Amino acid sequence: MSNMLEDSAKQVFAAHCGGDVVRAIEAGGDASALWLAISEAGFADALIPEAQGGTGLHPSDLGVVLLQAGAAAVPLPLGQTMMVRAVLSEPDTVAGPIAIAAGAAQTTAGLTLRNVPYGRVADWVVAQVSGAWCLLPCADATVTPSAVHGSLAADLQWSELPAATALPDRDWRAVGALVTAATMAGAMQHLLAQTVAYAGDRIQFGKPIGKQQAIQQQLSVMAEQCYAARMAAQLGLSLPDSRDATAVAKSRVGEAAAQVGPIAHAVHGAIGITEEYDLQLLTRHLIEGRAAYGGETYWAAELGRSVLATDKAPLAFVQDMSAGKRLPEAL
Amino acid sequence: MLHELPLSAIPAGDEAVRAEVRAFALAETAGMTPAQKARSWMGFSADFSRKMAERGWLGLSIRKEYGGQEAGFFRRFVIVEELLAAGAPVSAHWIADRQSGPLIQRFGSEEQKQRYLPGICAGQSFFCIGMSEPNSGSDLASVRSRAEKVDGGWKLNGQKIWTTNAPRSHYMIALVRTSGKAEDRHKGLSQFVIDLKSPGISVREIRDLAGDAHFSEVFFEDVFLPDDTLIGDEGSGWAQVTAELAFERSGPERILSSIVLLQGWLDWLRGQPAANPAGVGRMMAHLAVLRELTVAVTARLAAGESPAVEAALVKDLGTTFEQELPSQVLDALAADPAVEPPADLLAAAAYVAQVSPSYSLRGGTREILRGMIARGLGLR
Structure with missing residues (x-):
């Protein structure tokens, strides 16, 4: 199934987000050229209603773009930005990538947000400050990388509380979890293609390692987990306001990632551990994504509590959830 | 593909x-x-x-x-x-x-x-299905039951095994050799509708580890099969059985074998002070995603396609879930020896745990399905 949005995302990321670009941005380079290309393609405004000058799409339609963004290891919070811009009353006044803070804001001296995913490359950040969700400009913040080598997460610190724009009350951490699940599923899809191709090329014992049953069985498991992850992400995006569906997406995608990343590395052998080989751009995203906005156990427990609070049969619960989904439109 | x-x-x-x-x-x-x-x-x-x-x-x-x-x-x-x-x-x-x-x-x-x-x-x-034989399990093409052409029909000799419901069925659709030798593999196999009341057929029930007798051995001794019980052409049995297995692998039953146990576990947890939300949620997330996958496979069937590899992929994921569920529930029910779960729930969990290894055997073993997926990935 091909679709214009997907083709356009593939083209933009192929032209502007190669492995060298990702590495340069992760090393502290300027991301504005990439962001410009993404904005000009219209992705950032795709969820803004048509009446306000946007494209008026549903998150379900944007799944293909986020999957491609994940596959290209796009080093920017594209999904977060799309979702936040959709609710801004004056999106034209908010330029640049928008991050969503995962943890609680500290307001003792000025304002501190710890370990914000994509905090190093964001111009804006969504955070819950004193109980209220708001959008904050990063311009005056001190940005300190907060995680491992290559990570884009950062601590953001303001000496004084910056001017904040109020946002509609919704659980923006769940939004972060949902779009992270989608880019992770895209990363896994690309890892599968990369790993299958490698297994076909790499000769050991006189034949491609992909001819060995032991490798074939591992790649089959990898494919299964990739299909489950992609379906979980699609389901979540088709029900963006359902916390249950987000819980399904983030917990199931995380569980898949816990298998897919290690299999990709196991099949590649030592080359996959190197800086120069592109595998690590994706497997690092999976590890970071699993922990961002709540891991598998957190979201599974959220879903479990929700199920236990009803008297529904298990199948009826998932049937009812599924009945409300909005299928992606063929564009 | x-x-x-x-x-x-x-x-x-x-x-x-x-x-x-x-x-x-x-x-x-x-x-x-x-x-x-x-x-x-x-x-x-x-x-x-x-x-x-x-x-x-x-x-x-x-x-x-x-x-x-x-x-x-x-x-x-x-x-x-x-x-x-x-x-x-x-x-x-x-x-x-x-x-x-x-x-x-x-x-x-x-x-x-x-x-x-x-x-x-x-x-x-x-109906029952006559595919497996004592020496033909995953290697189905090696079946040795053989029908020889005779006047007005065929004379069948051989044996089938693991035949679900044989004593209670009216007919068996059997895959047997009608020409060539076992070494000819996929060639020379045919399917017959066998009336199980025919002379020369004997059935022996096999009891399973849970005490049930749902499967059997079926013996054929000079069983006469009229010409009009051959389905399709002589020699086209392999292609037909492949299509038949696609029907067998694609339904919602491949994720729901142990769903009754999940229901019983939830019913019990809902009355307990210390529930197990993460354990419940994990199983529910798997169920939700698997169901979407089976709906998607069904949509492909409904569109007239034959998604055999995708069905194999979903079946393997589904049976993995069906097997994990009793394992998790058994452990959860025994989480605190001071808390006694209902005896009938424990019995259901133990029963499902005992028979669940069969979930990834029937309709194609896990390893065979993963081989199909590998072929779909272009690896073989």
């Missing part, structure tokens, strides 16, 4: 029967224990199957001229989901409805369709 499985929806017209089926299935299973319900698609009740037929819930993909409903794959999907969720005893009609009927409709002669399909749709003709 492995194709995408896009998010899909069940058509509203097929959803419309759900409430009625659910009410029927719940009423029919009201007096059953959790362990009885957990037998689900192994539970045999000719009476239940007849009631299904009366309501027009069998033969959904069979054409009306043969007594079917012409209602398609999604109608069967909805009905099967509700029956299995309730733990209804579907085994009597199960094989005929799922694969023998569709097989005969696709490959049988006009006369064969008229002979067999109305009984299947009426819930009166029960």
Whole structure:
């Protein structure tokens, strides 16, 4: 199934987000050229209603773009930005990538947000400050990388509380979890293609390692987990306001990632551990994504509590959830 | 080739029967224990199957001229989901409805369709599958049961094994060798509809580790098969059996074998102060995603495609879930020795845990399915 949005995302990321670009941005380079290309393609405004000058799409339609963004290891919070811009009353006044803070804001001296995913490359950040969700400009913040080598997460610190724009009350951490699940599923899809191709090329014992049953069985498991992850992400995006569906997406995608990343590395052998080989751009995203906005156990427990609070049969619960989904439109 | 499985929806017209089926299935299973319900698609009740037929819930993909409903794959999907969720005893009609009927409709002669399909749709003709033999399991092409051409038909000698419901079925659709030798593999195999009342057939039940006798050995000694019981052409058995297995692997039953246990566990947890939300949520997340995957496979079938590799992929994921569930529930029920779970729930969990290894054997083993996926990935 091909679709214009997907083709356009593939083209933009192929032209502007190669492995060298990702590495340069992760090393502290300027991301504005990439962001410009993404904005000009219209992705950032795709969820803004048509009446306000946007494209008026549903998150379900944007799944293909986020999957491609994940596959290209796009080093920017594209999904977060799309979702936040959709609710801004004056999106034209908010330029640049928008991050969503995962943890609680500290307001003792000025304002501190710890370990914000994509905090190093964001111009804006969504955070819950004193109980209220708001959008904050990063311009005056001190940005300190907060995680491992290559990570884009950062601590953001303001000496004084910056001017904040109020946002509609919704659980923006769940939004972060949902779009992270989608880019992770895209990363896994690309890892599968990369790993299958490698297994076909790499000769050991006189034949491609992909001819060995032991490798074939591992790649089959990898494919299964990739299909489950992609379906979980699609389901979540088709029900963006359902916390249950987000819980399904983030917990199931995380569980898949816990298998897919290690299999990709196991099949590649030592080359996959190197800086120069592109595998690590994706497997690092999976590890970071699993922990961002709540891991598998957190979201599974959220879903479990929700199920236990009803008297529904298990199948009826998932049937009812599924009945409300909005299928992606063929564009 | 492995194709995408896009998010899909069940058509509203097929959803419309759900409430009625659910009410029927719940009423029919009201007096059953959790362990009885957990037998689900192994539970045999000719009476239940007849009631299904009366309501027009069998033969959904069979054409009306043969007594079917012409209602398609999604109608069967909805009905099967509700029956299995309730733990209804579907085994009597199960094989005929799922694969023998569709097989005969696709490959049988006009006369064969008229002979067999109305009984299947009426819930009166029960079928079993003659594929495995003592030395032919995953390597199905090595079957040795052999039919020799004789005047007016064929003379069959050999043996089948692991045949579900053989003593209680009217017919078997068997894969046997009609020409060449075992070394000829896929060539020279044919399928017959065997009337199990024919002289020369003997059946020996095999008891399983849970004390049930649902499968059997079937012996053929000079069994005469009239010419008009051969399905399709002589030698086309392998292609037909491959199509038949695609029907067998694609339904919602491949994720729902242990769903009754999940239900029992939730019912019990809801009355407990210390629930296990992460354990419950993990199983529910798996269930939700697997169900979307089976809906997507069904959408491909409904579109006239034959998603054999995708069905194998979903079946392997599904049976993995079905096997993890009893393992998790058993552990959760024993989490605190001071808290005694209901005995019937424990019995259901133990039963499902005992038989669950069969989930990744029947209809193609896990390793065979993963080999199919690897082929779909272009690795072999």
